[in-house]
Amino acid sequence: MKAVVIGSGSWGTGLAQVLCDNKVDVTIYGNCESEINDINENHRNSKYFGGIQIHPDLKATTDINVVKGSDIVVLSVPTIAIESVCKQIDEILDKKTIIVNTSKGFHPETFERMSCVIRENISEEHLSSVVSLIGPSHAEEVVIRMLTTICAVSLNEEDAKTVQETFSNEYLRIYTGTDEIGSEVGVAVKNAIALASGILSGLGYGDNTRAALMTRGLMEMTRFGVAMGGKKETFMGMTGIGDLIVTCTSQHSRNFQAGYEIGKAGTAKIFWETNTKTVEGVRTAKAVHEKARELGIDMPIVNEIYAVLFENKNARESAKQLMTRDLKPEMVF
Numbered sequence: 554m555k556a557v558v559i560g561s562g563s564w565g566t567g568l569a570q571v572l573c574d575n576k577v578d579v580t581i582y583g584n585c586e587s588e589i590n591d592i593n594e595n596h597r598n599s600k601y602f603g604g605i606q607i608h609p610d611l612k613a614t615t616d617i618n619v620v621k622g623s624d625i626v627v628l629s630v631p632t633i634a635i636e637s638v639c640k641q642i643d644e645i646l647d648k649k650t651i652i653v654n655t656s657k658g659f660h661p662e663t664f665e666r667m668s669c670v671i672r673e674n675i676s677e678e679h680l681s682s683v684v685s686l687i688g689p690s691h692a693e694e695v696v697i698r699m700l701t702t703i704c705a706v707s708l709n710e711e712d713a714k715t716v717q718e719t720f721s722n723e724y725l726r727i728y729t730g731t732d733e734i735g736s737e738v739g740v741a742v743k744n745a746i747a748l749a750s751g752i753l754s755g756l757g758y759g760d761n762t763r764a765a766l767m768t769r770g771l772m773e774m775t776r777f778g779v780a781m782g783g784k785k786e787t788f789m790g791m792t793g794i795g796d797l798i799v800t801c802t803s804q805h806s807r808n809f810q811a812g813y814e815i816g817k818a819g820t821a822k823i824f825w826e827t828n829t830k831t832v833e834g835v836r837t838a839k840a841v842h843e844k845a846r847e848l849g850i851d852m853p854i855v856n857e858i859y860a861v862l863f864e865n866k867n868a869r870e871s872a873k874q875l876m877t878r879d880l881k882p883e884m885v886f
């Protein structure tokens with residue numbers, strides 16, 4: 554089994570180390586020379602993990618030709634880079650390969666899910682199938698081998714099983730699933746809700762507020778995902794409530810952290826001026842806000858996040874708006 558992980562950031566490094574622990578022949582490809590050198594020479598990826606030592610056998614390269622002959626290629630780059638990375642590797646792949654998607658979000662212009670973007674940009678003769686390996690998993694914890702569970706979701710159950718077997722070990726338990734739509738929508742939309750969780754904490758609100766946000770946020774996620782064609786029960790699992798919990802409550806979450814800074818500042822102005830991190834919920838909030846409007850789906854939380862991020866609305870005003878909007882005899886979902 555030969556595997557290549559594309560992306561030398563936090564999640565790429567975390568997953569590559571899992572494969573290394575599992576004695577899979579794995580190499581990280583990255584376009585950032587300092588990260589590649591740090592991995593090869595110091596057995597660290599200090600930009601993301603500080604002084605933590607990673608597996609000494611983990612190797613990395615800036616040569617994209619490494620994907621040649623791979624059985625599995627794992628994509629661990631931000632959603633905005635998925636399309637171009639697929640085009641790049643499709644020219645080099647030389648056999649049917651399982652492409653493992655780990656990115657959480659939608660195509661910025663077409664609103665397509667990541668598995669669709671991958672299928673459109675990897676030719677049939679190079680693609681066995683797309684398997685999304687997604688769920689509640691902060692790289693900062695996986696890299697120090699904390700117990701974690703995620704899901705291998707695919708329309709191709711055999712490939713999902715291969716991914717399950719390849720990545721599973723004593724600290725990483727992998728379930729399989731077939732609801733591609735529900736799973737991919739869940740892990741994307743939870744990032745927008747996590748931004749709101751951070752905003753509310755930054756504003757000084759407490760546990761009651763977070764419980765309210767997560768409960769109502771889960772309903773919005775579910776309502777939206779079901780309208781997109783996903784199954785309601787998927788939102789009760791790892792790629793729904795599971796990922797929502799970990800992202801809304803963890804200091805590791807970049808979406809939560811970004812929201813927290815916005816809440817503290819009162820508006821998103823400083824965030825826009827200073828952010829350099831991968832905060833997927835920002836683009837997702839915009840995409841979901843627009844899609845929900847087009848489809849006539851009620852998404853009050855996402856709409857307020859959109860207003861704070863893109864219309865410079867005051868965050869406290871947004872929270873007030875959510876608390877005082879008309880009460881309707883609402884459906885649960």
Ligand SMILES: NC(=O)c1ccc[n+]([C@@H]2O[C@H](COP(=O)([O-])OP(=O)(O)OC[C@H]3O[C@@H](n4cnc5c(N)ncnc54)[C@H](O)[C@@H]3O)[C@@H](O)[C@H]2O)c1
Pocket residue numbers: 559560561562563564565582583584585588601629630631632634637638655656657658690691692693830831833
């Ligand atoms: N970090 C986590 O804990 C975690 C967990 C689950 C899922 N994810 C998802 O994984 C995806 C990647 O996130 P991350 O946390 O690793 O981001 P990151 O910011 O830590 O790292 C991104 C990496 O991708 C590289 N990159 C960007 N464009 C590239 C390109 N065209 N070719 C090659 N490399 C490129 C960057 O140089 C960087 O090394 C996101 O969609 C995120 O939601 C992250």
Ligand SMILES: O=P(O)(O)OC[C@H](O)CO
Pocket residue numbers: 657688689690691692744747796799800805806807808809831832833
């Ligand atoms: O750091 P975040 O907010 O991108 O969250 C990382 C993962 O998606 C958590 O499952």
